[in-house]
Amino acid sequence: MTLKKIPPRPVIAVAGLACETSSFSPARTVSWDFHPRRGAEIIDKYKFLHEGSPLAKAACWKGALIGHALPGGIVVRGDFEQLASEIIARLQQIIAATPIDGLWFDIHGAMCVEGLDDAEAELLHRVRTVVGPDVLISASMDLHGNVSRRLAHGTDLITCFRMAPHEDAMETKERACQNLVDILTAPTRTGKPRRPFKARVSVPILLPGEQTSTRMEPAKSLYELVPVVESIPEILDAGIWVGYAWADEPRNHAVVMVTGWNMSTAMEQAKLLAAYFWKCREEFQFVAPTGSLAKCLDTAFASIKRPFFISDSGDNPTAGGAGDVTSSLMELLARSELQNNTGVSVIYASIPGPKAIDAMIKAGIGAMVTITAGAQVDHLHSGPVTMTGIVFSIKYGDANAEVEAVLQVGTLFVIVTKLRKPYHHESDFVDLKLDPRQTDVVIVKIGYLEPELFDMAADWMMALTPGGVDQDLPRLGHRRIHRPMWPFDKSFSEMPEPTPELIPPSNECM
Structure with a gap:
């Protein structure tokens, strides 16, 4: 035929x-x-x-x-x-x-x-x-x-x-x-x-x-x-x-x-x-050692491996987090290593704050300014954070953030954005006149490190922080998923038998 x-x-x-x-x-x-x-x-x-x-x-x-x-x-x-x-x-x-x-x-x-x-x-x-x-x-x-x-x-x-x-x-x-x-x-x-x-x-x-x-x-x-x-x-x-x-x-x-x-x-x-x-x-x-943010910071500041990356995982904007939970930044600002001028350098990426961006633009690069940012969307896990520092750099035209600026608070460099943005590439930092390779500790709102960051990190940990994508799944409160479900349920009454079903052709009635 x-x-x-x-x-x-x-x-x-x-x-x-x-x-x-x-x-x-x-x-x-x-x-x-x-x-x-x-x-x-x-x-x-x-x-x-x-x-x-x-x-x-x-x-x-x-x-x-x-x-x-x-x-x-x-x-x-x-x-x-x-x-x-x-x-x-x-x-x-x-x-x-x-x-x-x-x-x-x-x-x-x-x-x-x-x-x-x-x-x-x-x-x-x-x-x-x-x-x-x-x-x-x-x-x-x-x-x-x-x-x-x-x-x-x-x-x-x-x-x-x-x-x-x-x-x-x-x-x-x-x-x-x-x-x-x-x-x-x-x-x-x-x-x-x-x-x-x-x-x-x-x-x-x-x-x-x-x-x-x-x-x-x-x-x-x-x-x-x-x-x-x-x-x-x-x-x-x-x-x-x-x-x-x-x-x-x-x-x-x-x-x-x-x-x-x-x-x-x-x-x-x-x-x-x-x-x-x-x-x-x-x-x-987990893909890396984990712990509370405090444990991760303790390990990072004590380490001789540089740069040391920390994933602020609970508010990861590339997994669905709002990106504006401030609890980690607040804890970082309170650390003695940064308050006592020990010389340790830290980058924090990032926290959204449209009004903070306006204030930094108005003040200009090199000016001292006090800003408040964060917790405009996700105010369930923390409140806004207020910081005083020097406007280190400003960048316009980012596809996600629209405007980015860096506030230098001593040896801490906080990236502030108009809209939330993930920081996955070395250029994301370099464009803001930051050099993550020469920084002691880099904290990024992310889960597993994306390839460029992974290759750059001398060592890293993942902080199990709160937020909309909390890694501690049971405490989120799922109610509608099918049960039993691993790892929510650790003991199944019997081992599930993987049973394939043949799905009908798409041209049959849906």
Whole structure:
């Protein structure tokens, strides 16, 4: 029988919203936080879709709308509806001009919206209603996202990061697009693309990312199994989702998914990955030595290793923290090492304070100024902090912070921002005339250190501080996650048997 070919250049739309959301943070995320990109702006963002690239030659890409927000608090419902409605309207415009064959669903997987459970699945349902049942949808996700059965059902292909920290983010997104193109351009007997089998396993584990970094065991070995499974000829993709620990929805737990052309093989491999994950659950530990902030400061000031980094983890803005909890900064300001002019140098990154920024700009570089900052959003864990010091530097135009300034209080350099910002790169400090490599102690609101900081640190610890992304999960008060759940429940009545379920094709009724 002669094989009929799908047209060589399928039309693929791109849409999605991404925000890692802590339901335990008092912050709220609004539409402009997503920095929406539309149309050609989306193609410009991704180098692997640029003209002349293999994917651009293989398919015609049509941008609808994508939005990537800095992790934060729950998304305001009206703002979600505004962005979701625009996505639908833009998809309708694209389809009116030309039929589409596929859609890349560019999401994170841990977005919480007021009054909605499983926000990504709800958005996908609306997208599917517009594009129709025959369009193939490929989703790319963060491994800290959540794969509900509904989300798995609505997609045809689904993949996630395989590294934490996420050094493979762009590689993952490109893989999602390549998998989609491969299926759409593969010859078939009917002329219509095949839909792969999808095997999904729910794993009753919910751990913070700081205990599941792929830099160390057991996550290192667990994720090294993914390409091994993927190398099996009948398998298209394998993914292990740790899940997102700082939100309280039934979908928050670990998941394994395997997609492929052979049903039994996909089911078998999903079961093997899930069983390995469960077997090593007690081996997951924090990525660095931990302790209270006081313990971390004691260790850092006594150490001869420089620079010594401390993660102020409970208010980490890249995990969903508000970024303006001041308890750590207050404790730091009270330390005798800084009050007694011992010469130890410290950088603190960072604390938001729009009015403080205004005062520092007005005073000017080199001026002595008294400012108050912090606790404007998260006032559950601490109050505002007042400091007197010299305006050391000011920088304008940052994509997140808008304006940054450094207040020098003796040998302490406090970075103050108009809006919250994560500090992940050496240039973040150098642009403010700070040299972290020549600083004794650097305190950053972060969980595990991002690659540049990790490589720079002579030593480091993680402070178990309070905030919307507290590492002590039980004290946050989850009420809606499925139980029993490791490590909330340490003794299970019986060992759960990893049971894969076959997810129906997406073109069946959701």
